[in-house]
Amino acid sequence: MERKIKYKFTGNLENRPQNSHPDSPQKLEPYIADRELIQAVNLAIYLRRPLLLEGEAGCGKTRLAAAVAYELGLPFYRWDVRSTSKAKEGLYTYDAILRLHDVQAQKVDSKLNRDPSNPTCYRQFGALGRAFCLKDCPAIVLIDEIDKADLDFPNDLLAVLDEPWAFEIPETGEIGDNKIKATHEPIIIITSNKEKGNLPAPFLRRCVYYFIKFPGDSERLREIVEAHYQAQAEDSSQETSDEPVATKPSSELIESASERFLAIRKAKGLFREPGTSEFLDWLNALQSFDSQPYSHSKLKTINPLPYRELLFKQSADWEKYASAS
Structure with missing residues (x-):
């Protein structure tokens, strides 16, 4: 059966729908995208693969994701990768120390804002996790400067950015049949400056690739x-x-x-x-x-x-x- 593309980027930001998502960028993001870049974005959406962007600093890699989210009226979540970043952080973080603190504090003050008996009060979703939890539409997720992290980072993402598009949270019991599964697969845009050389081959095979050239005229x-x-x-x-x-x-x-x-x-x-x-x-x-x-x-x-x-x-x-x- 032929796969249909529901969301299509045209590069014309005036096509933004009136009923855009509340998490969609509210400020017009001026962006001039050439025909080949527009095609690369739509190929990534159609094939449900991450779009990997490379190019010199200042050529517009990061701003593209916000422009796509603005035109399509979709939620936009940004993950700025650091040298210490781990793939799990884009999904969720769990504050066990805060929970332990609340268990002790509850003995003194029973009017806490959080319930220590409920572990979900202590997990916070990252950019990818928030996108997985959306029920009404996909999100645009920007993973910015992926090459800042260590070499294992891109390959660790592969387990999530593919079928079955799900992840587990052992700390809260959201595992097995209760794991977090994406209703709508997010549209992933990744930027790289090759700060640490080429990305791993298995990761590159998974991506749609585009090199953004600086406007030369x-x-x-x-x-x-x-x-x-x-x-x-x-x-x-x-x-x-x-x-x-x-x-x-x-x-x-x-x-x-x-x-x-x-x-x-x-x-x-x-x-x-x-x-x-x-x-x-x-x-x-x-x-x-x-x-x-x-x-x-x-x-x-x-x-x-x-x-x-x-x-x-x-x-x-x-x-x-x-x-x-």
């Missing part, structure tokens, strides 16, 4: 800028904040900034190339930091590069654009 950068300022304008129209709305730069300044930024990246020789987030911060400073926007004509060639501290995060890179032309 000024037209794509302009599209990102348009989406960014449009989202800011829509957010400000829905809020009653006294914060001033960021002024969108002129088309000439956007074009000059894009060309200079791409020229810096193409020149190579940098220890760390600046990404999209640095570009947007730099453009914002060019437009609004001083009383007048920076001259778009001067920007094309001038050194020292204005506001270079926003672009470069290594001393050698910073010094390279500090000298006068």
